[in-house]
Amino acid sequence: MGKIPTQLELASKGIITDLMKRISKEENVDAKLICKRIKEGRVVIINNNRRKIEKPCAVGYGLRTKVNVNIGTSTDNTDIKDELKKLKVALEYGADTVMDLSVGGDLKKIRKIILKESPLPVGTVPIYEVAVGATKKYGSFIKMKKDDIFDVLKDQAEDGVDFFTIHAGITYKSLELLKKYKRLLDIVSRGGAILASWMIHNKRENPLYEYFDRVLDIAYRYDITLSLGDALRPGSIIDATDNVQIEELKNLGELALRARKKNVSVIIEGPGHVPLSQIKKNVALEKKICRGAPFYVLGPLITDIALGYDHISAAIGGALAAAEGADFLCYVTPSEHIRHPTVEDVKEGLIATRIAAHAADLAKGIKEAFNWDKKLSFYRKNRNWKKQINLSIDPKKASIMRKYSKPSISDVCTMCGKYCSIKLAQRCLAL
């Protein structure tokens, strides 16, 4: 197959592609501006050039804040059916991308099904498949070979994966720092821990770092967006914004530059567990060190104690991060830190994250976001329950809640009844 230029390559030449035009329409942002920002590396379009999907997705400055949903099997739960139910929920409740993080069962088969079923861009963390394959092949992932990694990358690229999380920023030097500066929680990234184990056991540099050009070659060929992973993100608010985290972020900044030079789109993954008071600083650091590359935050969780409610902790952190300039929120479910999420957990996590993203869009001045609130509040004022509920983030839930609490006066609700403030005010102000 011949060489197809990447969107970044075309943008660099000032060429406005059909994909850019489509994004321009969806986001209500001038196509020239989209093109310019892609050129600058501040916007990326996530879409493998071998894969035609219904809903390609752009991430970055001036665009609506996007939301990713992680699905995929675990070693304990390998049933693909549950994961497909989660995919359905992701689609129904407005996810912008999904990531297949499977580590249990037939990974290639699962990935192919998810790619087939998903109209949204699909991301993966290829090192998972490498580790699972090496465990089967050699008895332990510690024995995986460099070429095993690139074989998986190529295979997944060919299958159509749209974006890869690549933990190329965790280096031998950063592991030395990790040992030097005692952390409360050393490594909380699954991919990061796999790579660190391999590096320490084999006394070798991270192959994703050492052979980053090979990663770039594959990404370039398929126009895969690289999501540069933060293997050393803080796993406790006590560890937030420490030297270890910043060392890795600097590495990611350099790798981002190298990627752009090779016309490969990149986004940067961010923490993690961060107290509210450090979120603004974290976003500013990423934007500075990575020269405006879109920021994809995993939460951030603003406390460690919200076990069972980490979707709320992440919604708080994500809303603030995105209001400060983060572009892409990875959802967190109520199951975080406890278990492989259920279908219901996925729904709860996605909705909380969408509320956070929307709140940030209001702060960012996204016009469509304002119109949504305005319209809903108009119907609220007029006590048009049907339209108010239909416009809400989860009409099913809202309509059930109202159904089981019928007011004796039909146009109000059971909270205020005849003392409904909106109705009282409307009446007296009309006098």
Next chain:
Amino acid sequence: MGKIPTQLELASKGIITDLMKRISKEENVDAKLICKRIKEGRVVIINNNRRKIEKPCAVGYGLRTKVNVNIGTSTDNTDIKDELKKLKVALEYGADTVMDLSVGGDLKKIRKIILKESPLPVGTVPIYEVAVGATKKYGSFIKMKKDDIFDVLKDQAEDGVDFFTIHAGITYKSLELLKKYKRLLDIVSRGGAILASWMIHNKRENPLYEYFDRVLDIAYRYDITLSLGDALRPGSIIDATDNVQIEELKNLGELALRARKKNVSVIIEGPGHVPLSQIKKNVALEKKICRGAPFYVLGPLITDIALGYDHISAAIGGALAAAEGADFLCYVTPSEHIRHPTVEDVKEGLIATRIAAHAADLAKGIKEAFNWDKKLSFYRKNRNWKKQINLSIDPKKASIMRKYSKPSISDVCTMCGKYCSIKLAQRCLAL
């Protein structure tokens, strides 16, 4: 009964009371500092001097962010039993105060039971009882008399209510502004709408404003904290920080000064619906206009569209508001805008708000807050599930979630299984 000086009066004379000492111990803040800040009006202790309670509560600068839970009957749901279940949930999940907002059934009886059962300070919005009483007595609350208001205030004070929401800031002038500056949602405060209806129908000034000195006399006598209500808070993010809201806030600032001069403690109620980008400004305005008086925010909700999930919307807004200096968060339940909350809704709302308050405490630098996270993360690192769960915000929920998703390797969880990052990192870093 003889005159008992209020805490504010005693603090003004530099007298450190037993109550101040107790708060000092609980908050781990020097008693002299507590006394000084009470004198300055930046801290209040909420406790009617006729009522001995287990857990008096202080609110304000330098202290832990407090959380209030609203309970109480509605016109459609008048069963006190459900409200007592909500009180139990409030106690179990760590509320600092409760408000009895009943408007259905025998209000005095309900209030007396709640006061008897609650070891926490209890607040009310007395105008509700006035309106309900006037509706019974005269056929409509529009016909309520000025003295009906003060009779209820006295009666509730004598019963032991610890704090009153008093909507004294909604004036005839502010209603003129409300008509002039078109709002999307005019009035969303139940008490505010009752007063506005009365004022417009009777063409009279708000009696709580006109006779504010009488309110102060009662509050002084019982050392009741006045929570100056924001009848004109924005009910849509479109209306946030508008002229109407600010006009009322200025009134509250003046009333707060008058209260302090009469040795009555005040806190200020705040919005409402506010986009993330305006929260910092709202907190700063309150602190400036009301000269550092504790800020009690109702949310704020950062979007109008989160019907069924307004507890999450409020947690986002509340966390940021408190991190910026708000002192007291009124919880919001998932039922907000839809129905009278269920017991489960109360639990969900309270926990979300407690997460927000705790996140703010981390940002405020409250040492105990950090220690909580640190301890939990220590057990997380050591995969001590029992202790980690026991320390979490809702051990019951976390333990059920784990129970129904048992991992095949006992010290990890079903998300990562044998690829548990914490375990892998611990092992390889020990090499």
